[in-house]
Amino acid sequence: MTVPRIDPFHAVGLSTLAHQMAAEGRDIVHMEFGQPSTGAPKAAIAEAHRILDSDGMGYWESTPLKARIARHYLETYGATVLPEQIWLTCGASPAFVLALNSAFTPGARIALARPGYVAYRNTLRALYLEPVEIPCGPAERFQLSAAAIAALDPPPDGVILASPANPTGTILSDAEMQAIVTVCRDRGIRIVSDEIYHGLSYIGPVRSILQDEPEALVVNSFSKYFSMAGWRLGWLVAPPSLIEAVRTRVGNMFLTPPSLSQHAGLVAFDCREELEGHVRMYRHNRDLLLERLPELGIERIAPPDGAFYIYADIGHLTNDSLAFCTRLLADTGVATAPGLDFDPVEGNRFMRFSFAVSTDRLEEALRRMVPWFARAGRATD
């Protein structure tokens, strides 16, 4: 058996180039990653200072944080999750590896939407699982549907849901999510739900899969809503039937996330006012981009219901999104992500803008991009 080949995350290459340009003195607007520029909540940082001065920081698993997460599921979604079903991890990324490795055997077929987060496809391959990509276009709002899952023959072993999704920000309706649960139950398909963008919705509350399917696995993180990406803290919720499988893997492969982050994360849970202020800024940035993108000649975009991305069709300007985004960066200092990262088949005519930057920086990016896109448009006439 050969070691699986996995693709690079092209936005990482672009970001490295952007940082090199910054080191050479160029002013860069970073819109390539979904990375809040706001930093951790103030009270969480204060708690971290206190812990640094007073705690030996050994291996540690925060019982209060697990209890707080369990309370969050009850209060926000009305879902009962026991603390022993919750596993603290260094972000959603290892939580995802843990989920897949605990629930599936090598060769299992896992369905997912295309476009989708680059790591889904690549992590599946790295774990000797087989991605079954379902093309989802504007007609499907770039999301999986119960009908698409029902049509898979043979049925896959698992499915990855992401709502709000990356790169599109689209959110599954409650009815569609419930229909997906029904189809998956009927066909014996295990659900893994990536809920990392929960809290970042512009169209009202988002449903957790745990409201409909207690057998699902859920990954989540402090990287997005909580604005703590570099603190590397996240969690997995596993159903009771998988607790033993997860426990043994955690003990052997991951151990515990940084204790400093766990202390800070617990405090962050109760910094709602500050965090909701960030969401108001993202909403403003989203509205600004929606209003101004037509000035760039960009009209065909996925509806950004949540998260902090706009996935845009730039097929009228290029059929090589990687070269296009690289040129945009070199000429203007605005870093974005090529669609190729999210969709190896059609992504060459899409790009993703992250609006997790400050409004000032977004306005600066627009100032630079408007004339550049006008020239790019003329070059293809």
Ligand SMILES: Cc1ncc(COP(=O)(O)O)c(C=O)c1O
């Ligand atoms: C959809 C999605 N899932 C998971 C992750 C990984 O996040 P973390 O920083 O928690 O590992 C990201 C990061 O951008 C993401 O967009």
